[in-house]
Amino acid sequence: MKIQGKVALITGASRGIGRAIALELAQQGIKRVILLARDRQKLAEVAAQIEAIGTAATIVPIDLTQTIEVNIAVAQLWRNHGPIHLLVNCAGVAYQNSFLQCKLPQVQEEISLNLLGMYNLTSLVARRMANHRQGTIVNVSSLMGKIAAPTMATYSATKFAILGFTQALRQELAPYNIQVQALLPSLTDTDMVRGFQLFRWVIPMTPQQVAQTFVAGLQRDSPEILVGWQSHLAVWCQRLVPWLLEPILQMATPPAFRSKQPNLLSALTQKLSLITRDLLLSRNMVSFVSARK
Numbered sequence: 001m002k003i004q005g006k007v008a009l010i011t012g013a014s015r016g017i018g019r020a021i022a023l024e025l026a027q028q029g030i031k032r033v034i035l036l037a038r039d040r041q042k043l044a045e046v047a048a049q050i051e052a053i054g055t056a057a058t059i060v061p062i063d064l065t066q067t068i069e070v071n072i073a074v075a076q077l078w079r080n081h082g083p084i085h086l087l088v089n090c091a092g093v094a095y096q097n098s099f100l101q102c103k104l105p106q107v108q109e110e111i112s113l114n115l116l117g118m119y120n121l122t123s124l125v126a127r128r129m130a131n132h133r134q135g136t137i138v139n140v141s142s143l144m145g146k147i148a149a150p151t152m153a154t155y156s157a158t159k160f161a162i163l164g165f166t167q168a169l170r171q172e173l174a175p176y177n178i179q180v181q182a183l184l185p186s187l188t189d190t191d192m193v194r195g196f197q198l199f200r201w202v203i204p205m206t207p208q209q210v211a212q213t214f215v216a217g218l219q220r221d222s223p224e225i226l227v228g229w230q231s232h233l234a235v236w237c238q239r240l241v242p243w244l245l246e247p248i249l250q251m252a253t254p255p256a257f258r259s260k261q262p263n264l265l266s267a268l269t270q271k272l273s274l275i276t277r278d279l280l281l282s283r284n285m286v287s288f289v290s291a292r293k
């Protein structure tokens with residue numbers, strides 16, 4: 001997608017990754033950004049920074065879980081600033097908890113915002129994009145949408161679902177000239193993860209790094225935009241040696257949430273013995289079949 005001269009609607013734009021994406025798009029010469037989140041004051045501050053770059057900015061202080069408000073806001077936005085060429089579904093919430101101690105209101109909040117809020121806004125915007133026969137939608141998932149991690153069960157579930165939703169829409173909306181992509185940040189230094197017990201060995205990215213990778217992926221129309229070498233490594237590891245990932249993840253899990261010290265060596269020996277057994281079995285099978293011929 002070419003950014004210059006376009007109008008973008010970015011949710012979760014008052015802080016963190018959404019704010020960084022809005023600023024990066026402005027730097028790249030987008031015509032207008034529409035900033036959506038609940039905090040009016042923070043949105044106004046981001047809008048002022050964007051206008052200082054020379055890009056028009058509109059703020060929409062609403063709660064994405066309030067479907068009627070969102071419906072009215074989208075109709076007004078399309079009338080006043082449409083067509084919207086780019087929708088970035090970035091607003092999200094995450095709670096870290098051992099599953100056995102998880103709290104239902106938090107689970108409900110994660111599902112209502114990360115999934116239903118995104119779903120509702122996307123359907124309102126996509127219908128209008130389809131009439132206009134042009135548009136790009138980027139759904140912000142996470143590396144945890146590919147590799148689920150202990151202590152983040154509901155969050156991972158919502159982020160896996162976002163990837164499935166994105167894949168389906170990508171095919172369904174292609175005839176209307178609408179591109180659908182997913183952005184998969186890994187751990188990023190934002191308010192969301194403050195107070196989290198972090199996984200070992202993971203080096204946090206900055207929101208600016210995520211935003212720059214986002215813009216590069218947007219221009220290439222990548223179906224899934226992975227952020228940082230650690231994500232590429234983790235996804236390749238999952239594809240090539242999936243059995244190795246589980247003990248590594250257990251070792252990386254914050255100690256407070258770990259049940260027992262995982263043993264990488266025993267996982268490796270166990271896997272090797274299984275591979276040897278499979279090899280022997282297939283050799284025996286081959287000799288048996290040739291003996292019967």
Ligand SMILES: NC(=O)c1ccc[n+]([C@@H]2O[C@H](COP(=O)([O-])OP(=O)(O)OC[C@H]3O[C@@H](n4cnc5c(N)ncnc54)[C@H](OP(=O)(O)O)[C@@H]3O)[C@@H](O)[C@H]2O)c1
Nearest residue numbers: 012014015016017037038039064091092142187188190192
């Ligand atoms: N940080 C990470 O490590 C990381 C890693 C992978 C993926 N992600 C994903 O990246 C996205 C952005 O995360 P972030 O780290 O930038 O989080 P953040 O700093 O906590 O920002 C979350 C944004 O969502 C908005 N928001 C929250 N609830 C809302 C609601 N009900 N209605 C409308 N807006 C709402 C917040 O604004 P208000 O409070 O003003 O409403 C804020 O702008 C999320 O989808 C997250 O899952 C983050």
